[in-house]
Amino acid sequence: MAKRGYHHGNLREALIAGCLRLIEEKGPTGFTLSEAAREAGVTPAAVYRHFEGREDMIAEAARQGYEIFADLMEHAYDNGKPTPLSAFEATGRAYLAFARRFPGHYVAMFESGISIQRTPELHAVATRAMGVLEKAAVELSMQIPPEKRPPPQMFSAHIWALSHGVVELFARGSPGTKSPFPPEDLLESGIGVYLRGLGLIPPDR
Incomplete structure (x- = not known):
């Protein structure tokens, strides 16, 4: 070349x-x-x-990925508009959209084994990205009676895990894991079941 x-x-x-x-x-x-x-x-x-080496290069790819990811999540959340519920659901869809549009960045971030603690810059931007979903969880959980309210960090971690699972199993073309439903529908219905269990979505929705 x-x-x-x-x-x-x-x-x-x-x-x-x-x-x-x-x-x-x-x-x-x-x-x-x-x-x-x-x-x-x-x-x-x-x-x-x-x-310094290959891992240093992958870490920079991950840092750049988190920058894009954080921006997409913040745009999707849109400061909780028009409602905390719709804004929260939008962050889940943004996760799936990011994984599809930026597969190299996604793998560098979540599947390379690179720790977000590797550099202060990587840690800062990863924290910003994760903070969007946690903020969305805080706002939405205010609608749950205090005695039934899960910690926001747990709330957001559950949705993060659900989103990640749908991406890993059904949105990246992994052999043997085809679903009869589109990944977007799987994610939306899964989030709906979770939020309905917390009383945040009416049973008939």
Whole structure:
């Protein structure tokens, strides 16, 4: 592959783009740093000017993914409008939409084994993303009598787990896990069952 001329930090982004393509194709542990360099059209030595190694590159892909993810979640939540319930449900749909649109980032974030504690920047943006769902849970749970109200962190963790499960099992083309229902319907109905059990959705809805 011919070497490309990169200027003003473009090489760093080209390396991340190549890393994301390889993650989608081979998984987060299925490629070498040399392959990532080849994707960007540079020598492996050039990679070390920007990253300490493959995991450092994947961590940056995860950080960028969390930035996109947090923005999408905040947009979906829209400060709890038009109602806390509809805003909460929108965050679940945003999770599924992100996984489908940004599969490389999704894998780097959730399936690479990279800890969100790896760098302060990664931890900060991951916390921001998770905080959107927790804030949505706090607002919605205010409608539940205090004695029946689950901790907001548990509330949001349940929905996070449900969303993640639907993505992993049914939205990423995993062999042997086809569902007769679209992933969007599975997620929406699952969230509906959960919220109905908390008394937040009328039984006839």
